[in-house]
Amino acid sequence: MLKDRPFTFINSAMSADGKISTKKRKQVKISGKTDFDRVDGLRAGSDAVMVGIGTVLADDPSLTVKSEERRRKRVESGLDENPVRIVVDSQARTPLDADIFKKGTGKRIIVVSRSAPADRVEALSKKAEILVAGECQVDLVEMAHGLKNREINRLMVEGGATLNWGMVRSGLVDEISVFVGNLIIGGKDAPTFMDGEGILEREEAIGLELKKFEPMDEGIVLTWRVK
Numbered sequence: 578m579l580k581d582r583p584f585t586f587i588n589s590a591m592s593a594d595g596k597i598s599t600k601k602r603k604q605v606k607i608s609g610k611t612d613f614d615r616v617d618g619l620r621a622g623s624d625a626v627m628v629g630i631g632t633v634l635a636d637d638p639s640l641t642v643k644s645e646e647r648r649r650k651r652v653e654s655g656l657d658e659n660p661v662r663i664v665v666d667s668q669a670r671t672p673l674d675a676d677i678f679k680k681g682t683g684k685r686i687i688v689v690s691r692s693a694p695a696d697r698v699e700a701l702s703k704k705a706e707i708l709v710a711g712e713c714q715v716d717l718v719e720m721a722h723g724l725k726n727r728e729i730n731r732l733m734v735e736g737g738a739t740l741n742w743g744m745v746r747s748g749l750v751d752e753i754s755v756f757v758g759n760l761i762i763g764g765k766d767a768p769t770f771m772d773g774e775g776i777l778e779r780e781e782a783i784g785l786e787l788k789k790f791e792p793m794d795e796g797i798v799l800t801w802r803v804k
């Protein structure tokens with residue numbers, strides 16, 4: 578239910594067996610060219626793009642809009658070139674030389690918990706706005722309210738496995754789109770589309786309604802509404 582929080586969607590790319598990277602958390606190219614362009618369009622149409630600290634440490638993404646044309650259109654409509662880039666980072670571990678700081682213009686927000694080391698928070702506050710939510714771990718519901726208060730109305734979540742689960746389990750996700758690629762990665766320790774705690778009984782499952790399926794590149798994009 579949408580209540581005092583942004584409209585939120587998750588976008589991800591997974592292998593046919595549901596993995597989003599290797600067991601060493603090494604990034605794997607799953608999407609083809611068309612899908613990467615689709616993802617770029619989704620970024621350009623969002624107020625903010627969010628990832629977990631695990632993704633920053635593993636992939637060091639820049640989360641910028643890649644198409645010059647899309648960046649130009651954003652600026653023409655009075656927006657920054659890039660959406661606000663957000664990292665969910667309970668202990669303020671985001672490296673000061675991360676690509677989200679080095680690449681592109683626009684605002685960054687690091688979401689930390691109240692137990693994050695003060696010196697790390699102080700250092701990061703020179704590079705980004707700090708949003709504090711939760712005691713030991715970021716409280717995602719509190720965070721979502723904080724983002725809405727900052728006029729973030731459309732939020733794109735780009736992983737990884739742990740944050741995806743945390744967001745859906747907290748009831749904060751409206752829609753999911755996932756590109757399923759033509760490869761198998763395997764490995765019981767490889768991150769899947771959703772890790773986290775998982776459920777014990779069928780009744781606890783998060784229900785979805787299939788909205789769209791679209792063959793793309795050598796795979797398919799599935800779009801689901803979260804019930």
Ligand SMILES: NC(=O)c1ccc[n+]([C@@H]2O[C@H](COP(=O)([O-])OP(=O)(O)OC[C@H]3O[C@@H](n4cnc5c(N)ncnc54)[C@H](O)[C@@H]3O)[C@@H](O)[C@H]2O)c1
Pocket residue numbers: 588589590591597598599602603604605607628629630631632633635636665666667668714715716717735736737738739740741743744768772
């Ligand atoms: N294929 C894709 O589309 C795609 C996209 C993004 C990431 N990835 C992959 O995902 C992997 C990273 O996933 P991950 O699970 O290790 O890390 P993650 O990016 O999901 O970050 C998880 C971290 O977020 C922080 N966090 C703070 N509060 C939280 C809360 N309330 N709930 C959940 N998390 C909270 C915790 O410190 C937690 O460890 C990497 O291997 C990366 O390559 C793949």
Ligand SMILES: Nc1nc(=O)c(N)c(NC[C@H](O)[C@H](O)[C@H](O)COP(=O)(O)O)[nH]1
Pocket residue numbers: 589590604605606607608609612613616628632636637638639640641735
């Ligand atoms: N859509 C998508 N298809 C893939 O095949 C793949 N491996 C990812 N993985 C997500 C990736 O790990 C990053 O989080 C950002 O997609 C990188 O963003 P930048 O290019 O640095 O802006 N995402």
